[in-house]
Amino acid sequence: MTRTSLETVLAILREEFDELLSAWLETQKAEGVRRPDLFSDRESRRQLGELLRGLGDGIDAADDQRTLNLEAEPWAGLRAALEEVTHERVERGVSPSEMATFVLALKQPVFARLRQKLEAAPDKLIEEITEFSRLLDAVAMHTNEHFIAERDQIIERQRTEMMELSTPVVQLWDRVLTIPLIGTLDSVRAQEVMENLLNSIVEESAEVVIVDITGVRVVDTQVAQHLLRTAAAVRLMGAEAIISGISPKIAQTMVELGVDVGEVTTRPTIRAALSDAFRKVGFSIERRGDADRG
Amino acid sequence: MNALRSGVVKTVSLDRERDIASARYAVSKVCDELGARALRKVRFVTAVSEVARNCVDHGGGGWLDIEILRKPTRIGVRCIDEGAGIPNIEEAMRDGFTTAGSMGKGLGGARRLVDIFEISNRPSGGLEVRLVSAL
Numbered sequence: 001m002t003r004t005s006l007e008t009v010l011a012i013l014r015e016e017f018d019e020l021l022s023a024w025l026e027t028q029k030a031e032g033v034r035r036p037d038l039f040s041d042r043e044s045r046r047q048l049g050e051l052l053r054g055l056g057d058g059i060d061a062a063d064d065q066r067t068l069n070l071e072a073e074p075w076a077g078l079r080a081a082l083e084e085v086t087h088e089r090v091e092r093g094v095s096p097s098e099m100a101t102f103v104l105a106l107k108q109p110v111f112a113r114l115r116q117k118l119e120a121a122p123d124k125l126i127e128e129i130t131e132f133s134r135l136l137d138a139v140a141m142h143t144n145e146h147f148i149a150e151r152d153q154i155i156e157r158q159r160t161e162m163m164e165l166s167t168p169v170v171q172l173w174d175r176v177l178t179i180p181l182i183g184t185l186d187s188v189r190a191q192e193v194m195e196n197l198l199n200s201i202v203e204e205s206a207e208v209v210i211v212d213i214t215g216v217r218v219v220d221t222q223v224a225q226h227l228l229r230t231a232a233a234v235r236l237m238g239a240e241a242i243i244s245g246i247s248p249k250i251a252q253t254m255v256e257l258g259v260d261v262g263e264v265t266t267r268p269t270i271r272a273a274l275s276d277a278f279r280k281v282g283f284s285i286e287r288r289g290d291a292d293r294g
Numbered sequence: 295m296n297a298l299r300s301g302v303v304k305t306v307s308l309d310r311e312r313d314i315a316s317a318r319y320a321v322s323k324v325c326d327e328l329g330a331r332a333l334r335k336v337r338f339v340t341a342v343s344e345v346a347r348n349c350v351d352h353g354g355g356g357w358l359d360i361e362i363l364r365k366p367t368r369i370g371v372r373c374i375d376e377g378a379g380i381p382n383i384e385e386a387m388r389d390g391f392t393t394a395g396s397m398g399k400g401l402g403g404a405r406r407l408v409d410i411f412e413i414s415n416r417p418s419g420g421l422e423v424r425l426v427s428a429l
Contacts, residue, residue: 253407
């Protein structure tokens with residue numbers, strides 16, 4: 001025996017399942033959120049079917065509609081279905097308002113059927129419409145929250161991917177490595193840079209490492225400290241670190257900050273650093289005698 | 295579009311390390327809009343980076359207001375945290391003072407990079423640092 005006030009809604013969900021599903025799809029089409037470009041009809045029907053079943057089971061099992069709590073046990077089926085639908089739509093770039101309309105499009109077909117069934121009981125009709133509205137709004141809200149959480153996850157993932165991308169150690173020549181730093185050098189990235197660099201020194205038997213900061217816009221004391229520590233670690237590995245790409249602006253700023261680079265070699269450009277590095281590993285660059293241009 | 299406004303034009307909350315980067319970005323954008331010279335911009339943004347890091351690392355987080363001052367046009371920030379404040383400000387400003395194994399030059403360095411540097415414990419708790427620089 002269910003204690004829900006949504007008994008008519010529940011009856012509709014159970015008895016007119018297929019019709020309701022089709023009507024929901026139709027309303028979504030009319031509202032422009034049915035995305036045939038992204039989802040096949042069969043896939044959509046399956047997803048909507050699971051949502052409807054979850055909704056019905058929830059209404060049936062929830063003791064008290066008044067303390068509507070979608071996190072509670074009876075709504076587990078609905079939540080799972082919602083999360084699947086949301087997940088797929090976020091991945092395919094559906095907007096938040098489309099997502100809300102997707103859920104809210106169920107109101108119309110349900111209300112239409114309620115109106116027919118409860119023609120003779122206007123009070124009951126209003127009660128069920130109000131209750132069901134409240135329920136579906138909560139579902140839409142839950143969907144939205146989940147939607148945002150999914151997006152945050154994607155952003156976080158992209159951030160991580162970007163971070164991995166942006167610390168490549170490149171071999172310039174035998175025993176000469178460079179790591180071009182771009183953007184922000186926060187603690188996490190500094191740690192990554194250090195690890196990548198030290199591993200590469202071992203792998204490539206490097207003797208000179210050029211840390212290029214042309215792409216780093218601001219060198220504050222923490223960035224400076226990361227750079228100096230990296231240089232010190234490189235030295236401990238038996239190689240020499242050259243920090244290149246220090247612009248006049250950054251040089252002046254570092255002086256005001258009171259940053260002392262100590263014995264670390266610094267060069268204004270990666271070009272200057274490279275010719276230094278060549279000298280150290282015993283190579284020199286010469287112009288060929290038969291070159292076209294003089 | 296900030297070129298004609300004055301007062302606080304943007305607020306950045308400072309809770310995590312990556313917020314410091316957002317603060318730098320926001321300040322450098324306002325500098326660009328005001329047509330600041332490149333060196334001024336780098337100096338000011340670096341100073342902001344120092345006080346923002348101080349706020350996140352030692353103040354337990356807070357926020358930063360970016361303001362435009364007029365006659366003459368200058369840029370300023372006010373960085374406020376909700377931590378315990380600093381018992382001995384003069385000592386903390388000295389180069390080499392650190393409680394966290396860092397360089398200990400952040401606040402002192404920031405002071406040298408800007409035209410006006412004010413630091414005080416707020417009556418309601420927490421630290422307030424104000425920086426102003428010409429463009």
